[in-house]
Amino acid sequence: MTSMTAPAQETQMLPRILVYLGSFSIATAYGLFLILPLHVKALGGNEEVVGRILFAGAFGTLLSVGLTTRLVTIWKPYLVLAAGALCYAAGSGLFAFSSTLSALDLVGGFLLGVGWALAFTISPIMLSNLVTDANRAVLFSVLSAFNALGLGIAPLTAQRLIAAGVPHSRIFLIAVILSVLSAALFYAAGRSLARIVVPRQEAAAEGELAALLRILRSPAIYPLIMVFLGACVLSSMFNFQTTYALVQGLDYSIFYGFYTAAVIAGRFLVSGMVSRREPMTMTIVLLTLMVLSMLSFAVTGANVPLYAASAALFGLSYGLVYPLIQAQAVNASPEALRPRTLVYFSMAYFIGFFGFPLIGGRIIVTSGYQVLLVALLVLAGLELAVAVWRSVAARSRPAEAPAPGKAD
Numbered sequence: 161m162t163s164m165t166a167p168a169q170e171t172q173m174l175p176r177i178l179v180y181l182g183s184f185s186i187a188t189a190y191g192l193f194l195i196l197p198l199h200v201k202a203l204g205g206n207e208e209v210v211g212r213i214l215f216a217g218a219f220g221t222l223l224s225v226g227l228t229t230r231l232v233t234i235w236k237p238y239l240v241l242a243a244g245a246l247c248y249a250a251g252s253g254l255f256a257f258s259s260t261l262s263a264l265d266l267v268g269g270f271l272l273g274v275g276w277a278l279a280f281t282i283s284p285i286m287l288s289n290l291v292t293d294a295n296r297a298v299l300f301s302v303l304s305a306f307n308a309l310g311l312g313i314a315p316l317t318a319q320r321l322i323a324a325g326v327p328h329s330r331i332f333l334i335a336v337i338l339s340v341l342s343a344a345l346f347y348a349a350g351r352s353l354a355r356i357v358v359p360r361q362e363a364a365a366e367g368e369l370a371a372l373l374r375i376l377r378s379p380a381i382y383p384l385i386m387v388f389l390g391a392c393v394l395s396s397m398f399n400f401q402t403t404y405a406l407v408q409g410l411d412y413s414i415f416y417g418f419y420t421a422a423v424i425a426g427r428f429l430v431s432g433m434v435s436r437r438e439p440m441t442m443t444i445v446l447l448t449l450m451v452l453s454m455l456s457f458a459v460t461g462a463n464v465p466l467y468a469a470s471a472a473l474f475g476l477s478y479g480l481v482y483p484l485i486q487a488q489a490v491n492a493s494p495e496a497l498r499p500r501t502l503v504y505f506s507m508a509y510f511i512g513f514f515g516f517p518l519i520g521g522r523i524i525v526t527s528g529y530q531v532l533l534v535a536l537l538v539l540a541g542l543e544l545a546v547a548v549w550r551s552v553a554a555r556s557r558p559a560e561a562p563a564p565g566k567a568d
Contacts, residue, residue: 216273220277241346245339285503378494400517440547
């Protein structure tokens with residue numbers, strides 16, 4: 161994807177800020193649904209029910225991400241983004257106005273998946289048209305930081321509201337309002353800069369399957385595998401944290417608070433330094449830290465300081481490695497296929513994020529949280545192994561090594 165030379169950099173600043181704020185709003189709306197396990201348990205369900213609702217979201221994400229390229233061809237990206245946020249508002253509304261477990265929860269989960277997937281997938285595409293290869297990693301980190309901030313402060317806010325006696329339905333209603341606000345911000349971002357468009361792509365001529373095969377044959381395959389494995393870990397840690405903390409006698413706000421603080425600090429204070437280092441080496445270092453964080457969670461028990469430290473280490477490692485991997489996926493793919501690479505990157509992420517909880521919920525019900533933590537440790541180890549293999553493979557083919565400043 162070629163970088164934009166016009167409008168001027170200062171003109172690009174306003175739509176970037178609006179994209180950041182729109183992403184923050186819908187991320188906060190999504191973060192409020194991290195109390196879903198508590199809501200389901202209050203209505204007589206268990207973690208398996210939560211897994212099924214999230215799995216319904218997986219179908220929504222796959223459908224919307226699969227249609228993303230066609231949608232942004234038919235409509236402008238900001239219109240698709242705004243429509244996605246409104247889908248999320250509709251899904252939130254089903255939970256806000258329902259007081260029993262029913263098939264409507266699956267419909268709600270589906271709509272939440274559609275909305276979150278469109279917002280999560282297309283916002284980087286919009287942003288990618290407002291950055292260059294040189295600053296892509298840093299500005300992607302800022303976007304991810306806004307997402308992380310919304311995801312992190314939402315469950316803390318929800319906890320305070322629950323403690324004050326606010327019912328879950330009212331909290332989900334707040335998610336409706338935030339989603340509508342997000343739609344307005346994304347719409348304003350697009351209207352403020354008419355040049356936010358997806359460039360013509362080689363893939364349109366050669367066909368979707370041929371484009372996918374080219375991406376899978378390129379070094380971008382490694383980041384796609386890694387983001388899938390990381391999403392499985394993140395999803396379980398986020399979506400089952402409220403009930404996990406309850407079982408352990410811990411306060412789940414400690415996890416979300418320390419995780420979020422570490423993500424924000426890492427992305428705003430350290431991401432610049434990380435982006436200037438050799439990408440594959442930094443990926444291995446950060447994934448090693450993530451493995452250590454999973455190992456720490458596995459032995460935490462009811463130890464509050466260790467729980468907090470584990471959450472901070474997980475936030476620092478995952479928070480820095482995700483945008484790093486995302487930028488590498490873009491830079492490693494053929495230039496004309498970069499927008500599609502972002503789409504497939506999001507698809508790999510969502511398959512893990514919404515699909516794995518179905519397995520995770522089953523593990524919890526049948527074997528307990530400790531077995532789930534061991535499974536997550538294995539997944540984190542596999543992600544690290546892929547990163548190491550990728551680095552070794554790249555070094556064994558020096559003629560194919562990327563140019564300075566590029567990921568392979």
